[in-house]
Amino acid sequence: MELQKAIIQLNEIHAQITKTEFYRGFRTIPVALTGITAFLAALIQPYWIAANDPPAFVRFWSLIATLNIIYISVFIVYDYQSRQTEIERQKARHVLKQFSPTLIAGALVTAMMYPIQGDILYWLPGLWSLIFSLGLFACQPYFPKNTFWLGVYYLSASSILFMQVPTHQSLHPWGMGIVFGLGQLLAATIIYRELESNHG
Numbered sequence: 001m002e003l004q005k006a007i008i009q010l011n012e013i014h015a016q017i018t019k020t021e022f023y024r025g026f027r028t029i030p031v032a033l034t035g036i037t038a039f040l041a042a043l044i045q046p047y048w049i050a051a052n053d054p055p056a057f058v059r060f061w062s063l064i065a066t067l068n069i070i071y072i073s074v075f076i077v078y079d080y081q082s083r084q085t086e087i088e089r090q091k092a093r094h095v096l097k098q099f100s101p102t103l104i105a106g107a108l109v110t111a112m113m114y115p116i117q118g119d120i121l122y123w124l125p126g127l128w129s130l131i132f133s134l135g136l137f138a139c140q141p142y143f144p145k146n147t148f149w150l151g152v153y154y155l156s157a158s159s160i161l162f163m164q165v166p167t168h169q170s171l172h173p174w175g176m177g178i179v180f181g182l183g184q185l186l187a188a189t190i191i192y193r194e195l196e197s198n199h200g
Contacts, residue, residue, distance in 0.1 A: 042177025102135025
């Protein structure tokens with residue numbers, strides 16, 4: 001009985017450690033590159049799609065988001081397979097469980113709104129930013145404390161994008177470029193300063 005009780009207590013301690021220590025699967029350079037990708041996408045958007053073409057805008061930025069997700073996923077899988085202890089792997093699974101609904105929600109909202117088209121598509125950039133902020137808040141226990149302010153940034157940016165809907169400026173290329181480009185560079189800065197600069 002004493003052994004069983006000790007095992008239960010160890011499992012509880014292990015679970016608490018998994019919940020409270022930061023997840024280190026994200027790295028500065030890959031995250032920063034996703035921000036640079038957003039800036040580059042904002043630069044080339046006017047040359048790839050016509051102005052005032054919401055469906056093309058949604059397709060274009062959905063492609064950029066998909067490529068960035070795939071890119072980051074490669075690093076996360078590599079880190080999971082070759083660099084992490086079992087405790088860190090459990091943290092990775094917790095983060096995935098917390099953040100995956102964000103990705104699914106973003107994809108579902110896009111898939112549901114795209115066929116309707118029309119003015120409803122002007123709401124999508126704000127919704128993307130809002131949903132992303134909720135994902136950051138959900139993962140807060142596993143990320144550095146300043147990630148909270150990154151969530152506030154995306155939440156505030158969504159409000160600005162929503163306010164631009166009536167004038168149709170929410171689909172301006174630099175709306176997405178600045179919101180997600182700057183946001184990801186801020187994320188990379190937080191990762192470097194709080195996880196990498198003193199820990200390697």
